[in-house]
Amino acid sequence: xxxxxxxxxxxxxxxDTEVLKLFFAGKLDELDxxxxxxxxxxxxxxxxxxxxxxxxxRYRIMALLGIDIERFDDEMKPLSEYAKEVMQEDPPVLPxxxxxxxxxxxxxxxxxxxxDACRGCFARPCMANCPKDAIVFINGxxxxxxxxxxxxxxxxxxxxxHAVVHxxxxxxxxxxxxxxxxxxxGVVEIDHKNCISCxxxxxSCPFGAIAERSGLIPVLKMLQSGQKVxxxxxxxxxxxxxxxxxxxxxxxxxxxxxxVVEVAEGAAVTTEHEAxxxxxxxxxxxxxxxxxxxxxxxxxVDKHLKFLDERYSRAFSPMIxxxxxxxxxxxxxxxxxxxxxxxxxxxxARRGGVDGVITFSELAAIFMAKGIDVREEEAxxxxxTSAFDYCRQFAITHGVADCVLSRVADPASIRVxxxxxxxxxxxxxxxxxxxRAPEVDLVEVMCCEGGCIDxxxxxxxxxxxxxxxxxxxxxxxVASVKAPL
Amino acid sequence: MKKxxxxxxxxxxxxxxxxxxxxxxxxxxxxxxxxxxxCEIEGCSCLEACKVDGEGAPYVMIDGEVxxxxxxxxxxxxxxxxxxxx
Ligand code: SF4
Ligand code: SF4
Ligand code: FES
Numbered sequence: 115x116x117x118x119x120x121x122x123x124x125x126x127x128x129x130d131t132e133v134l135k136l137f138f139a140g141k142l143d144e145l146d147x148x149x150x151x152x153x154x155x156x157x158x159x160x161x162x163x164x165x166x167x168x169x170x171x172r173y174r175i176m177a178l179l180g181i182d183i184e185r186f187d188d189e190m191k192p193l194s195e196y197a198k199e200v201m202q203e204d205p206p207v208l209p210x211x212x213x214x215x216x217x218x219x220x221x222x223x224x225x226x227x228x229x230d231a232c233r234g235c236f237a238r239p240c241m242a243n244c245p246k247d248a249i250v251f252i253n254g255x256x257x258x259x260x261x262x263x264x265x266x267x268x269x270x271x272x273x274x275x276h277a278v279v280h281x282x283x284x285x286x287x288x289x290x291x292x293x294x295x296x297x298x299x300g301v302v303e304i305d306h307k308n309c310i311s312c313x314x315x316x317x318s319c320p321f322g323a324i325a326e327r328s329g330l331i332p333v334l335k336m337l338q339s340g341q342k343v344x345x346x347x348x349x350x351x352x353x354x355x356x357x358x359x360x361x362x363x364x365x366x367x368x369x370x371x372x373x374v375v376e377v378a379e380g381a382a383v384t385t386e387h388e389a390x391x392x393x394x395x396x397x398x399x400x401x402x403x404x405x406x407x408x409x410x411x412x413x414x415v416d417k418h419l420k421f422l423d424e425r426y427s428r429a430f431s432p433m434i435x436x437x438x439x440x441x442x443x444x445x446x447x448x449x450x451x452x453x454x455x456x457x458x459x460x461x462x463a464r465r466g467g468v469d470g471v472i473t474f475s476e477l478a479a480i481f482m483a484k485g486i487d488v489r490e491e492e493a494x495x496x497x498x499t500s501a502f503d504y505c506r507q508f509a510i511t512h513g514v515a516d517c518v519l520s521r522v523a524d525p526a527s528i529r530v531x532x533x534x535x536x537x538x539x540x541x542x543x544x545x546x547x548x549x550r551a552p553e554v555d556l557v558e559v560m561c562c563e564g565g566c567i568d569x570x571x572x573x574x575x576x577x578x579x580x581x582x583x584x585x586x587x588x589x590x591x592v593a594s595v596k597a598p599l
Numbered sequence: 600m601k602k603x604x605x606x607x608x609x610x611x612x613x614x615x616x617x618x619x620x621x622x623x624x625x626x627x628x629x630x631x632x633x634x635x636x637x638c639e640i641e642g643c644s645c646l647e648a649c650k651v652d653g654e655g656a657p658y659v660m661i662d663g664e665v666x667x668x669x670x671x672x673x674x675x676x677x678x679x680x681x682x683x684x685x
Contacts, residue, residue, distance in 0.1 A: 119619040124618060127618055355617070356612070489613070573617045574616075575621065575622060581625075
């Protein structure tokens with residue numbers, strides 16, 4: 115997967131922020147100018163030309179507006195027109211992702227190639243180890259016969275000069291379930307029936323050809339219309355912004371949320387359920403149980419691992435419990451989940467009971483558009499969090515299991531297997547459980563490696579976030595914070 | 600005479616932080632310890648540079664001079680240079 119901070123994400127944040135500035139100024143009718151201000155005439159383009167760059171900016175804006183580009187792309191239609199429609203009626207949530215075919219480079223099929231670094235050595239381990247006799251020598255250099263090559267990578271492993279390179283198709287390589295394919299024109303397509311909304315492909319394409327359809331505008335509309343909205347902040351939020359949780363809370367109140375509730379509170383309910391359940395299942399000799407809080411994993415079970423239907427915990431996800439609690443307390447309030455996750459939008463749409471889902475990176479765009487500096491906000495009281503603050507660990511791999519174990523009488527008796535990230539390999543492993551069950555009691559599944567703190571909607575590298583997490587010491591990995599010189 | 604340390608301020612205002620500035624906080628992982636020893640590295644609140652040019656974030660101030668679009672590599676380079684010139 116791509117590094118979190120790259121030119122494409124920088125561009126994305128800028129576009130999002132500029133669109134929101136127009137939104138807050140009530141000037142969405144000026145949207146059509148934006149691709150031209152963002153990509154000015156004198157820019158040195160990263161793509162083939164500024165015209166293509168402008169076209170991609172336009173698509174990026176459409177994705178932010180929530181348009182299903184695959185189906186409703188009309189090149190003649192002005193962005194302001196799309197915006198008007200979206201302001202009148204919220205677009206449907208699914209499918210979550212949309213491809214930007216113009217942006218796709220049409221990367222050639224996955225291949226191994228032998229570079230100039232080949233010295234045509236005497237030992238020729240590539241030739242000796244290739245199971246298909248696909249290596250041929252021409253003019254004293256090794257070459258791969260494409261027709262014979264089965265892409266096993268053995269030659270790459272054995273070359274002493276590292277002369278063999280693997281050139282993957284980033285999007286296809288990233289998808290754990292093979293839902294990303296190329297059409298007959300060699301352009302990316304997503305098989306929405308099989309997609310589990312993990313967001314890996316969107317984060318992997320170096321051309322930004324896969325985008326998530328945002329749910330931000332409907333949420334902003336709610337806030338603008340004066341409805342009371344409760345912000346439910348996912349446990350991963352800590353460390354995503356330069357400030358403490360209390361300051362993040364203050365910033366959210368400032369942008370118009372009526373209340374701010376930690377999803378860790380709902381996670382405590384999930385934890386209690388799972389703790390009871392795992393002990394009961396073990397007692398009754400039922401075999402392993404998996405967690406159920408990761409929405410992409412729930413999609414995975416539903417679409418690809420049906421046999422796990424009876425294995426996952428019956429507990430609802432922290433988001434669902436939290437939203438219920440919010441609505442019990444304030445029946446008139448609408449609830450918006452703010453998290454690192456794209457799949458949560460799918461869960462919210464399928465299960466209902468949650469009125470909106472946005473990501474940290476979208477929240478960052480709101481802060482930037484409104485000029486809110488989280489670190490400068492006066493801390494807002496978090497209230498008494500002692501009953502649930504241990505569940506902030508839900509954001510990190512092994513954290514859910516740790517919470518559950520902390521709630522069972524004999525934690526040492528529960529054998530845990532964490533699935534830290536679902537990629538092609540772990541997906542294969544999980545498939546094998548149908549024939550051979552893992553000999554554990556609790557399987558914790560998180561589709562994102564490292565846990566939610568490395569989810570597709572995050573803005574800060576997990577390594578940085580980890581430094582910033584932990585209550586009040588936020589934003590002080592540097593010795594101290596001083597005024598500018 | 601004892602050499603003055605190079606004064607480094609990494610902007611931790613929201614605009615800089617979310618546009619890559621957070622990466623710089625890992626400076627211990629990518630800057631030569633000998634260089635770090637010659638610097639006093641602190642965070643600082645918004646340098647107001649983002650208000651002028653939002654595209655330039657993240658910003659870093661080194662001995663009073665503001666630098667824009669500072670990546671990890673650029674940060675290491677700037678510090679090394681500043682220490683040499685000090
Ligand atoms: S990574 Fe996939 S979506 Fe991106 S340009 Fe290559 S083929 Fe297209
Ligand atoms: S399953 Fe994940 S990687 Fe595959 S298409 Fe869906 S979001 Fe992309
Ligand atoms: S946030 Fe860094 S200059 Fe404003």
